[in-house]
Amino acid sequence: MLPDDAVERIVEGAQSIGKICQSKGIGEWEVVAFQSYGHELDIEAGKITLAAGGGDGGYGVRVLDGGRFGYAHLVDVSGAEHAVSQAISIAKVSPSVEGFSLPQNQKSTDVLGRCDSKILDVGPEYLLEQADSILSEVASLDSRAVVTGGGVGVSATAGAIVTSQGILSSGITTSHGAGVQVSIDEDDELTSAWESSSSRKLLKSIPDCIETSVHWAQCTRGPIEVDSQAVDCPVLMTSEGFSPLFSVCIPAAAKGEKLARKESFWSGNEGLMVLANDLTLIDDGLMEGGMGSSSLDGEGVPRQTQTLVENGRLVGSMWSTRDSAQMMAEGRIEYAQSTGSASRGSHQSPPYTGCSDMILKSSKGGKSRDDLISHMENGYIVHSVMGAHTANPTSGDFSVTTSTILKVVDGQIVGPIKQAGLSGNIAKALSNNIILGDRPIIQDSYSTGGMHIPDVLVMDGFRINPA
Amino acid sequence: MVISSSPSNSEITTGRYLDQRKIGNALQQAVDFGASYAEVRLVAETGSSVNLRDGILENAIPGQEVGVTLRILADGAWGVHSTTDIASLPEQIESTVRLAKAVAKRRSSSDKPVQLAEIPIFQDEIHWRPKKDIRNTDLSTKIDMLKNIADSASDHEKVVSTTCGWSDEHIHTELLTSEGMDRVWSFQRSLVRGMVTARDDSEVVSYRTRYGGEGGLELIESCDLGQLGNDAMVAALRLLKAKRAPSGKMPLIADRDLTGVYIHEALGHPCEADLVAAGDSCLDGKLGQKIGSDIVTVVDDPTMRGGYGAYPIDDEGVNTRAKRLITNGVLTEYLNHRETAAHFGIQPNGGARAQDGLHHPLVRMSNTMIMGGNHDTIDDLMEDIDYGIYACGSRGGQVDTGKGSFQFAAQEAWLIENGELTTPLKDVSVSGLTLEILQNVNGLTRDAKLAAPGFCGKGQTVPVGDGGPIMRISEALVG
Numbered sequence: 001m002l003p004d005d006a007v008e009r010i011v012e013g014a015q016s017i018g019k020i021c022q023s024k025g026i027g028e029w030e031v032v033a034f035q036s037y038g039h040e041l042d043i044e045a046g047k048i049t050l051a052a053g054g055g056d057g058g059y060g061v062r063v064l065d066g067g068r069f070g071y072a073h074l075v076d077v078s079g080a081e082h083a084v085s086q087a088i089s090i091a092k093v094s095p096s097v098e099g100f101s102l103p104q105n106q107k108s109t110d111v112l113g114r115c116d117s118k119i120l121d122v123g124p125e126y127l128l129e130q131a132d133s134i135l136s137e138v139a140s141l142d143s144r145a146v147v148t149g150g151g152v153g154v155s156a157t158a159g160a161i162v163t164s165q166g167i168l169s170s171g172i173t174t175s176h177g178a179g180v181q182v183s184i185d186e187d188d189e190l191t192s193a194w195e196s197s198s199s200r201k202l203l204k205s206i207p208d209c210i211e212t213s214v215h216w217a218q219c220t221r222g223p224i225e226v227d228s229q230a231v232d233c234p235v236l237m238t239s240e241g242f243s244p245l246f247s248v249c250i251p252a253a254a255k256g257e258k259l260a261r262k263e264s265f266w267s268g269n270e271g272l273m274v275l276a277n278d279l280t281l282i283d284d285g286l287m288e289g290g291m292g293s294s295s296l297d298g299e300g301v302p303r304q305t306q307t308l309v310e311n312g313r314l315v316g317s318m319w320s321t322r323d324s325a326q327m328m329a330e331g332r333i334e335y336a337q338s339t340g341s342a343s344r345g346s347h348q349s350p351p352y353t354g355c356s357d358m359i360l361k362s363s364k365g366g367k368s369r370d371d372l373i374s375h376m377e378n379g380y381i382v383h384s385v386m387g388a389h390t391a392n393p394t395s396g397d398f399s400v401t402t403s404t405i406l407k408v409v410d411g412q413i414v415g416p417i418k419q420a421g422l423s424g425n426i427a428k429a430l431s432n433n434i435i436l437g438d439r440p441i442i443q444d445s446y447s448t449g450g451m452h453i454p455d456v457l458v459m460d461g462f463r464i465n466p467a
Numbered sequence: 468m469v470i471s472s473s474p475s476n477s478e479i480t481t482g483r484y485l486d487q488r489k490i491g492n493a494l495q496q497a498v499d500f501g502a503s504y505a506e507v508r509l510v511a512e513t514g515s516s517v518n519l520r521d522g523i524l525e526n527a528i529p530g531q532e533v534g535v536t537l538r539i540l541a542d543g544a545w546g547v548h549s550t551t552d553i554a555s556l557p558e559q560i561e562s563t564v565r566l567a568k569a570v571a572k573r574r575s576s577s578d579k580p581v582q583l584a585e586i587p588i589f590q591d592e593i594h595w596r597p598k599k600d601i602r603n604t605d606l607s608t609k610i611d612m613l614k615n616i617a618d619s620a621s622d623h624e625k626v627v628s629t630t631c632g633w634s635d636e637h638i639h640t641e642l643l644t645s646e647g648m649d650r651v652w653s654f655q656r657s658l659v660r661g662m663v664t665a666r667d668d669s670e671v672v673s674y675r676t677r678y679g680g681e682g683g684l685e686l687i688e689s690c691d692l693g694q695l696g697n698d699a700m701v702a703a704l705r706l707l708k709a710k711r712a713p714s715g716k717m718p719l720i721a722d723r724d725l726t727g728v729y730i731h732e733a734l735g736h737p738c739e740a741d742l743v744a745a746g747d748s749c750l751d752g753k754l755g756q757k758i759g760s761d762i763v764t765v766v767d768d769p770t771m772r773g774g775y776g777a778y779p780i781d782d783e784g785v786n787t788r789a790k791r792l793i794t795n796g797v798l799t800e801y802l803n804h805r806e807t808a809a810h811f812g813i814q815p816n817g818g819a820r821a822q823d824g825l826h827h828p829l830v831r832m833s834n835t836m837i838m839g840g841n842h843d844t845i846d847d848l849m850e851d852i853d854y855g856i857y858a859c860g861s862r863g864g865q866v867d868t869g870k871g872s873f874q875f876a877a878q879e880a881w882l883i884e885n886g887e888l889t890t891p892l893k894d895v896s897v898s899g900l901t902l903e904i905l906q907n908v909n910g911l912t913r914d915a916k917l918a919a920p921g922f923c924g925k926g927q928t929v930p931v932g933d934g935g936p937i938m939r940i941s942e943a944l945v946g
Contacts, residue, residue: 041570044745048573049581051566054549054559056534056825073530075551083530090527093606124566128573148747148869183747183869190749192869230714230946262627263664265671350526390862390876392894394664394673399712399896399946401874403867419872421714421898421946465714465946467898 001037001120006158007170010035010057014162017061017080021164024084028064028102030163030299033057034347040153041127043180046146048131051124057158060347063087067096067329069322071350100325103338105166108302113289115156116201119174122154130178130205137206138182141214148192150180154202167300175291176203182213184221193217193404194384195240198442200289212240216383216404224415226407230465234379235422236372236408236457239441243453244388245398247445249426250281251355252393254308256317256324256339260332265396265427266314274314274427276434278363281309283318283449285340285356291442292356292449298344299351306339311363312431320353343448354448359440361454366438372457374411375435380464381406381413382422389446396427405464421465424458433459484509484533484553485641487649493557494645497539500564504540504583506644507556508782509533510824513602514636517609521628522617527606534824539563542571543580549825584808584815586785588647593779595654595772597683601635602655604684609633612692616661620696625704627666629696634658635683640782640824648784656775656930657686658920661696663703672706672893674699674860674878677919680932681777702860706879709893712945718855718883719897719943720848720910723918725858725877727933730765730837731923732864732873733901738767738792738800739818739830739925740807742868749871749901750798759796759905762840766791767802769817769833774932775920776833778820783828787817792835796905804830822927829925837935840911846886848910848939855883856945858895861921871901898944910939 003009010033021029035057042050058075061083070090072083130152138145153176160170179196193216195209237245258264266274275281285303287293297303299321308316318341327333343354373381383404391398403419437455445451490507497505515529536549537556546567548559574580613631620629639653658679665672676699678690721729742748750758768789769778781787783805790800803811804819807830819828842848849857857880864875880892917934 044741044747047575047578048570050545050547050827051570052547052549052827053563053566054536054547054825056549056551058532058551069526071526071528073528073532075531075533079531086529090529090606093524093610094527095523124569128569132573146746148745181747181869185746185869190869192867228716261664262666263671263673265669267666267671268669348528348530348532350528386865386867386872386898387863387874387876387896390864390874390896392673392862394671395894397711397894399876399894401865401872401896401898401946403870403872419898419900419944421896421944423714423894423896423946463714463946465944467900467944 001122002156002158002172006035007160007172010158011160011162011170013059013077014160016077017059017084018162020080020084021061021063024088026063026065026088028164030062030102030161032060032344032347033160034157036155036157038153038155039122039124039127040151041131042151043131043147044149046135048128053124058347061087062350063091064102065091067098067100068092068094070094073348097322097326098329100322102163102165103299103301103321106302108295109286111286111288111293111295114200114294115172116174118202119154119176120156127152127154133205134178134180134210137210138214141211142184142218144184144186145182145214145217147180148183152178161300163300169296169300173200175200178203178207178209180210180213182217184217189221191217191220198291200291219406220404220416222415223418224407226417226466228466230463232463234376234457234459235462235464236376236379236381236455238383238455239443239453241382241384242456243443243451244446245385245391245426246453247447247451248388248391249393249396251358251447253427254317255353256319256336257327257353259317260327263394269314272314273312275309275312275430276432277312279309279312279430279434280307280361280363282307282359283355284359287357290357290450297340298342301338301340301342303340303356318353318355320351323353356449357452358449359452362436366436366454368438369455372435372437372455373408373413376408376457377411379408381408385422396425398426399423417466419467422462423465424462429458429461432461483641483651484511485643487643489557490643493560494643497560497564498645500561501568502539502541502564502645504645506538506642507535508824509535509641511639512636512823514634517606517613517633519613519617519631522614522621524610536824536827537563538827539567540581540583541567544571544574545581546570547827581806582809583805586805586815589784590649592651594652595779597655597685599684601657601683602637612687613659615692616659616696619693620661620663620700623700623704625665625667625707626663626700628664629661631661642784644784650780650784652780654681654779655683656681657683659687659692661699663699665703665707667707670707672703674703674706679920680773680775682773702879705891706893709879709891712856712880712892712895714946716942716944718852719940719945720845720855720857721938722859723916723934723937724861725875726837726935726938727918728861728864728875730935731832731835731931731933732866732875733904734765734792735767735832735835736866737868737871737901738802740801740803740811741830743801744807744810747869749869753798756798757796758798758902759793760908761796762911763793763796763905763908764838765793766838767832767835771834774834774917776931778833781817781819782821783819785815785817785819790816802830802832804828820929822929826927829927831925831929832923832931834917834932836915836917837911837938839913839915839936842910842912844912845937848912848937849883850886852883853885856895857881857883857888858897872898873901874898896946898946904940904943907941908938909941912936
């Protein structure tokens with residue numbers, strides 16, 4: 001999938017841009033380069049409808065002069081002179097951030113599992129066979145079920161960073177993803193569920209998400225009647241339902257800059273209790289196979305495994321080089337340094353602070369889903385929400401909708417309800433009576449990186465508003 | 468390797484990136500290999516973004532991206548190849564035809580092969596030239612304009628921070644097809660935005676604002692940026708004192724922003740013919756049926772210049788026109804592209820859009836609006852409401868098109884008691900079922916307009932305009 005010399009070519013390109021920076025007398029510069037190739041298939045209405053492949057990429061150049069920085073991006077090195085000139089002209093009008101300097105080359109830890117050579121060999125035929133298998137599996141699990149949307153895809157990305165401070169790093173990452181919307185439309189009742197799986201390793205032919213999607217399309221059929229009054233009650237959020245809301249609110253709250261600017265609901269609580277006293281929140285930048293993990297962050301600083309909240313107490317925060325320098329220069333904090341938390345969406349953006357692989361765990365361990373249901377006694381199970389992106393990351397408040405919701409009475413699931421609103425404040429809920437499940441599922445997120453959140457039983461603070 | 472050729476004259480919008488003769492040969496080669504249709508679409512985007520934090524420049528990012536997509540229909544199935552490496556495109560012809568044929572082989576006997584509706588073939592150029600080309604705007608002008616927002620948004624002790632942003636883009640597209648289509652078009656989009664964060668003890672809130680659309684610098688100059696910032700600040704300060712919304716079913720009045728998001732989510736997406744054809748729309752089989760109240764008429768109009776979702780030609784080269792999705796409550800038209808037009812046996816209506824040159828076109832909305840009604844003011848809409856909600860400003864929404872269930876969130880709201888606005892509220896969301904709530908629209912003011920610009924995600928992200936008048940819904944689920 002990836003040309004054999006892909007890494008060498010982008011390193012060479014980045015170095016040539018670096019030389020242009022040097023020739024223009026720039027003291028500090030950084031060039032990043034990405035080149036991705038991939039294959040994907042679309043599935044609609046129970047069949048494969050389109051096969052696509054290709055690649056894209058480009059370069060980003062950051063220049064720094066006396067604490068002033070400029071940035072520009074380009075698709076090929078023939079535009080480098082112009083891009084570097086643009087970056088320099090922007091740096092000239094940018095404010096100087098005292099103490100802001102690009103990071104030096106530092107010793108870092110290798111992170112395993114970022115590239116699966118098997119994915120590099122995957123071609124369209126493999127994906128076609130996988131899609132066929134998925135369609136057959138769905139039909140075999142339930143003859144009424146149809147994959148109304150989704151697809152499978154693989155990609156490989158060659159990436160490189162070259163800087164004036166001696167950083168030269170490059171490598172290949174791979175990914176394999178599958179997602180399906182399974183619908184059952186029978187007797188004038190349509191139920192559906194969307195599930196997905198992604199990994200840096202080759203997924204098995206039929207990923208676990210396939211069975212899960214059929215299960216939820218099945219178990220939400222035949223809604224029961226419930227009182228339409230809103231009720232504050234225990235809610236068991238499955239990992240799939242909770243991770244999106246969590247990813248909108250919690251990573252943002254743990255950014256050092258937001259804490260310093262008082263934009264986080266945790267601002268002013270450094271060293272104080274912010275979560276229930278058994279909960280620990282870790283941003284693991286070194287997780288084997290983690291979607292957001294790597295030996296270096298987006299600006300070449302070694303990533304680390306960082307505890308942000310330990311037994312409920314806020315003990316850490318995430319920083320990039322510039323954010324830490326700027327907050328010190330503005331006098332908002334006495335000291336901070338990069339925690340290796342600089343992320344980079346693509347070559348088109350300068351580095352920004354973000355999480356890598358975020359883990360929520362409890363010192364009490366985790367309970368099985370059956371135990372959580374039994375413990376909640378009366379309440380609801382919510383498996384997915386609509387509108388998680390509308391949650392308010394500043395306050396932690398959210399008000400979303402779900403149609404994959406089951407009612408629980410006396411510790412037993414009594415049936416689905418058609419639709420309900422779900423509202424609350426995620427920060428407050430996590431600081432109260434929370435019980436975690438025992439099975440974190442890796443989820444994509446609205447934040448950078450991956451979420452590794454188990455089922456969460458929220459005993460207080462959530463409201464269900466049946467339609 | 469990433470290689471893109473430059474246009475013969477990058478200063479002029481009519482400069483071509485693609486070598487017509489070479490691409491023509493490549494398309495013919497695709498036909499020779501067995502393609503029934505082949506196209507090459509190139510998009511070159513020149514743009515910039517500027518961001519201020521507390522009135523100080525945080526970053527400014529200029530850039531140019533070029534992407535090209537080869538799309539081939541062979542044996543009734545699609546094969547697609549996208550790349551930034553234009554020069555490599557001819558080498559991908561044979562493999563992409565093979566890809567399409569491999570997909571076709573998997574089609575069951577009961578599935579219909581993909582066909583394309585006939586369209587007029589053009590060889591022309593259409594350039595929507597702005598009054599003030601955004602590419603000629605220097606960085607200091609952009610910073611000064613954003614500072615207007617920042618200064619007026621931060622003039623209160625409880626405002627802890629402001630962020631302001633600018634983004635502009637000049638979009639140049641070239642489309643060549645095996646049918647002889649050779650079209651070039653270009654236009655610009657410009658946008659400013661601001662966010663105010665305010666804090667009172669442990670209470671922290673934020674409010675976002677946006678202004679922009681299709682056009683150049685003249686568009687931003689037409690906006691009172693100081694007022695935009697001040698309004699955002701006042702709203703943020705109001706939110707500090709706002710109460711949590713009540714839950715339950717009640718009358719709802721939505722401002723222009725929310726009306727737009729509502730119609731986008733609840734109706735626009737289920738009207739997309741690719742979802743209808745896939746069996747993933749609650750509006751499947753409902754053309755010609757009454758699905759809304761008599762006062763509901765909805766249009767989707769990419770020709771509405773100035774709207775953030777405007778475009779002169781769709782990404783299959785089809786001329787654009789206004790689509791009337793609902794007329795007096797009756798579903799009258801789906802949004803479509805050539806494939807779905809053929810599927811339903813109707814004319815293409817210019818609804819094909821791709822995110823950029825590296826994506827293939829899907830059926831998408833453009834500028835979507837409910838048309839105005841016969842009420843003069845919001846007071847007219849409120850006077851009959853004993854207890855309800857007035858919700859304003861959008862924080863986005865989402866829809867499950869198959870089930871027809873949707874959700875959207877407001878930035879702020881008020882309680883309506885005995886026909887008057889009383890308590891400010893925060894974190895209000897509204898949800899419901901498309902086929903129920905369209906029937907519940909029972910009041911619209913006369914003045915339908917596009918509201919703040921937005922972005923729509925459907926695997927690909929495209930800019931859209933939404934709007935309408937102020938709208939009253941007799942009963943909605945508020946949370």
